[in-house]
Amino acid sequence: MTHTLPAWYNQLMKKYPVVTLAEWQLLDSIATIKHIKKGDAFLRYGKVARYSAFVISGMFKFAIFDEEGNEKIVKFSFPNDFLANCESYNKKAPSALSIVAVEDAVVLKINIKKIQPLYALHMNLLHVNLQLFQELLEQQAEHQYILSLKSPLQRYKFLLEKRPAIIQKISLTNIARYLYTSREAISRARLLLLNRTRNVCD
Incomplete structure (x- = not known):
């Protein structure tokens, strides 16, 4: 039926x-x-x-x-x-x-x-x-690749370019926990990338 x-x-x-x-x-x-x-x-x-x-x-x-x-x-x-x-x-x-x-x-x-x-x-x-x-296997492999990146800046930049939904929808605290780093490090990375974008546009 x-x-x-x-x-x-x-x-x-x-x-x-x-x-x-x-x-x-x-x-x-x-x-x-x-x-x-x-x-x-x-x-x-x-x-x-x-x-x-x-x-x-x-x-x-x-x-x-x-x-x-x-x-x-x-x-x-x-x-x-x-x-x-x-x-x-x-x-x-x-x-x-x-x-x-x-x-x-x-x-x-x-x-x-x-x-x-x-x-x-x-x-x-x-x-x-x-x-x-x-x-699932692809997501696990991608996460391992992200964690292999040496700096919080590189990890955050990868998400910004490849997984913008995470940046847009997930809190900074949870992004930091996903990138295995501190909230402060991610906040600094975000500010640095924002300043770079502004300088390019100026």
């Missing part, structure tokens, strides 16, 4: 055109809408992951803590992005990171155990699953 999907599915359909309307409807039938307040977790550190989700609205950070208890961010997720910790789910092991809303958010929450059998029946869904895994 088919049903009308909410309007926000249109963006997911554009991002993943291989999935048919009937398959989106099937996915919707096993998913639930969850509202998550700023600062609350979709997945907490130490909990075994059992759910994944598409972000409908809001933003999330994937955070870890170093030995001194300092928060470091390994990834951000924006609307239409995917939230998951596949390693925790596959190994049935406590999550080494937290997935936390950085603003009020709404997600399409999916029980991983329910969706996995669908991959054998719907190759389009399997294709999207593989695409999401590929995107």
Whole structure:
């Protein structure tokens, strides 16, 4: 039995055109809408992951803590992005990171155990699953490259040129945690780049 999907599915359909309307409807039938307040977790550190989700609205950070208890961010997720910790789910092991809303958010929450059998029946869904895994690997590689840059200025400049959404939407404190440096260092880098731009325009 088919049903009308909410309007926000249109963006997911554009991002993943291989999935048919009937398959989106099937996915919707096993998913639930969850509202998550700023600062609350979709997945907490130490909990075994059992759910994944598409972000409908809001933003999330994937955070870890170093030995001194300092928060470091390994990834951000924006609307239409995917939230998951596949390693925790596959190994049935406590999550080494937290997935936390950085603003009020709404997600399409999916029980991983329910969706996995669908991959054998719907190759389009399997294709999207593989695409999401590929995107994750690329994001991890990019973050490692950013951290290999020697100075906060170089790291901030990379985001400015390649990932402006992070600069525009994420707080300076969380950008610093993503770049593994201090808020003050990022503030100085931002001011320096701003002054350079002004000098070019003068």
